[in-house]
Amino acid sequence: MLQEARYFPNSPIFLCSFLGFFLFQAVVSQIPLGSKLSVVDNNLWVSSHGDFALGFYNLSDFPNRFSVGIRFNSKSIPVNQRTIVWVAGADVTVSNNSYFMLKENGELVLVDSSLGITVWTSNTSQVSVASALLGDDGNLVLINEKKDVVWQSFNTPSDTLLPGQTFSAFKTLRPPSKNSVSNYYSLYMDVMGQLQLRWESSIIFWTSQSPAGSNLSAVLASDGRLQLLDQSSEPVWSVFGEDHNDIVKFRFLRIDFDGNLRIYSWREDSQSWKSVWQAVENQCDVFATCDQRGICTFNSSGSPVCQCPFNSHLESNPKCLAPYYQHCSSGSAMLEHRHMVLYGIYPSNDSIFQTSLEKCKEMCRENPSCTAVTFMNDGSAQCRMKLTRFISGYSYPRMSSISFVKTCLDPKAVDPIVPKNSSLSSRSYELCVSCTLGAVLGTFVIFGALQFVIGFRIFKRREWEINGNDDNLPLPLFNLLL
Template identity: 30%
Template sequence: WIGMASSVMYYWIVVTIFLSCSSDCVSSEIELGSRLLASKDQVWVSDNGTFAIGFTPSDTDNRFFTFGIWFASLPGDRTFVWSPNRNSPTSREAILELDTTGNLVLIDKKVTIWASNTSNVNVESATMSESGNFILHNTNNHPIWQSFSQPSNTLLPNQPLTVSSELTSSKSSSHGGYYALKMLQQPTSLSLALTYNLPESYQTFDENESYANYSYWQGPEISNVTGEVIAVLDQAGSFGIVYGNSSDGAVYVYKNDNDDAGLASAIHQSTPLTVLRRLTLEENGNLRLYRWEDVNGSKQWVSQWAAVSNPCDIGGICGNGVCKLDKTKTNASCTCLPGTSKVGRDGQCYENSSLVGKCTNRKNENNTSNFRISTVQQTNYYFSESSIIANYSESDVSSVSKCGDACLSDCDCVASVYGLNEERPFCWVLRSLSFGGFEDTSSTLFVKVRANSSWTPEGQGRSNNSSSDGMGSAKEKAVIIPIVLGMIVLIILLSMLLYYSVHRKRTLKREMESSLVLSGAPVNFTYRALQIRTSNFSQLLGTGGFGSVYKGSLGDGTLVAVKKLDKILPHGEKEFITEVNTIGSMHHMNLVRLCGFCSEGPQRCVLFYLQFHCENSNFIALTGLSNVCFADF
């Protein structure tokens, strides 16, 4: 039942592809004069619907299209396995045409972007095969041109990679460099190698020298080889080199434990694929083998093998910056050197005018006083043999600083590296840093920069997380300035609110006091004024249940009795003043008249006019505020 269900699902996918394509899909033989339009999402599909060739909108901008081959049997996934215009997307006006001369041409706005160059060589038709190979046939059905012979960044099962061909990654958006998988030939041996390649526009310092690529990974070597040599991925998922006149020799780069047929069985086969696999050279320089699998109910590409486990082992992954691993040893970040800055979305580092690059004939240009050495600790660099100016041994370099001096005195030197090899010191003087650096606790890098340059190594006083120093500073300002301004505005508003509240309270109090004075009510005294009028409450007249009474005088000499209330009344200040006002307006022959009060903080005092017959402590408290005085008879 499981096998039947799988078969039903497979044929349902194939039927879905053909129904969705409608008249825009063509399978089997493709005749001369046929064309595909990017604007109509037209494709040519293999007989069983496994592969399709056509246009796909860009992932980042649907105004642009890429032409190529992908697995049509994987709904929602258009990962390219071959494309001739990965680095130059087309517009919606693009057309792919197998013209009447037999030439397969990609045209965008009447400009030829790519062509198979097969005009007038008897091409009769084309086929999108079930193996993923797009083939141009002659009248005898013999292949004249095929996509398998011009790979881009992916090998499919049974697709040969010859000595004359190579896989190439997409070019870097910031500098144009790229990675390649190819056969690296030595005088007596051969091996597969991954290389980092500088762009064609890269200028070497000597026209007779070439150091535009660096090999950072090599597979097993084979020696004294005769006959054809082919790298191949077989259907069981093993990858390696097949060689010999009868292809009977094989060296595995990666072997699947379930591979019983061997690599040689993959040569010149084009059988349908039962398991979908691809070997892809990624833009980050790693070579990975993928298999389409079910992961927790979700179909996706799963990595089965990678050529490089440490990303910092890949040359140029940070441009000419330094690669640093995180604590997990799986993820890398880039740190730029003095005289360089980060460029592009990939955050790689490249030269600016501060980094010294070559000797010149300008006057005083090569004077050592115009330059200085910036030291970067625990750092080493990748370099090719042709980028070495000199290699000083122990006898030539007695100290670390002399390695820096060796670079400073050589006008061609960009940097020098000091380190230890089996406890013996060495000093490499280099004319290029283009292949990138890595952390190395036993090495020190000396970078030559112009004397007036203010550059210092990232991570030594400056952050290395921003895309560039200028951009990082701008981003920080864009965040900090609004926050600071907002805080200033908030402080001003709170200050205004506090001032208004205090001012309002004081105004109300003054208004209340003024209203009392105008109405003949008792006057409000400050506690400090009462201290002065009573000589700091020094003349005690008497005490009562609510407090003590002290003798004092007003400014005009009028004698008063000041009563300090010890028991604070439970009502508030407003009620206290209102009660004082009420009592002050009362007149009785036996009631001493109230002339003032004090309500300041916790202090509560009342003032009475002192009569001659009340000076001998004859105050009798009837209430907390009023007092009666009996004359002495």
């Protein structure tokens, strides 16, 4: 999904901003101290050639919440394709009475007027800012009287890198918080100069595989290359988009909601953005692609889909959890799934051992906390044990792996999601009531019979003692009943 889904191009706020630019042609190369943008005024700061614009946009699912950011603004790009490339404060949103301002002290501030607080600031009041400038490279800069850049938006990226923008050690790109999953993804550069796609902070599911080095920086070149440069600006690692060296005016690199990193190019012929490279070619290899919705696989058209092989309730229940509850009264069984890799999500740390297939399976069976296990039959002999019901994974026919999912043999635990008011539940309840009544009646009958036999035996014994008839001893059964 492209970034245009993050705002509403048909909203009155957006259209007024867009039309206002063409009505007034308010192209301002220098932005003086005291300049102000507001949601109410629908005004924009526009780069000198009009390629980029800074203003308020509705980026959330709530109609009265706004963010301030930079987007493409070229006349050659339709309004609904003008992608956002930078957002002040990333996920910060404000009310419809808010404003963004370059204060007289040289500080950029985003103020939520309804709360009366500053929710984001550039913290530049002490660096002698003289004015601001939005360049046609998409970079918002603050400059001093000597025209030196003292702050720039390129140094505080949100989810996107533009051509010429550098990305150095310890910086992070993160998708907006569109859902509970996207919050956990990030692109990070470690101290050794490796680009890493991460889930949370511990799971690394893609790296640039570049040679280690200090002071490396990543940059997206105008010709479509993503490179790692050393201190001499010499490339030590590169990847190329499919349109490398083609004449393309606009490109960008972005980490998307689905956790993948992609290079996009603007295609004039189709009037759309096209992904020309992505870091993880197989989307199912992106950690937690399906989150709690099942196992990632591919449909007949080659698109990734999430399926739940553990139960049949995925449509009515968005979660696909491991079916083992750790309290099985009748024991457990290990269900085999070939060509499938499973991993725990919450928590995301699996216990990994090197052992045989059978021992891997037995270790999970004997561990009361184990819900599933995957044996990698690729020569590594890795046994990956999961201690959580929150598991996901991926499956394709060529995978050299076997997974075992623990399930309870107890009928009540096999299908735990059946509603209490369903016909199956009602019949089970009626059956249990009938069994209970039968057991109670049977108990009363047996108890009454025993009481009769014992009473009769006592009566006869006394009669024998009175008559002195010791020869007629009671039967052994009656002795046992005394």
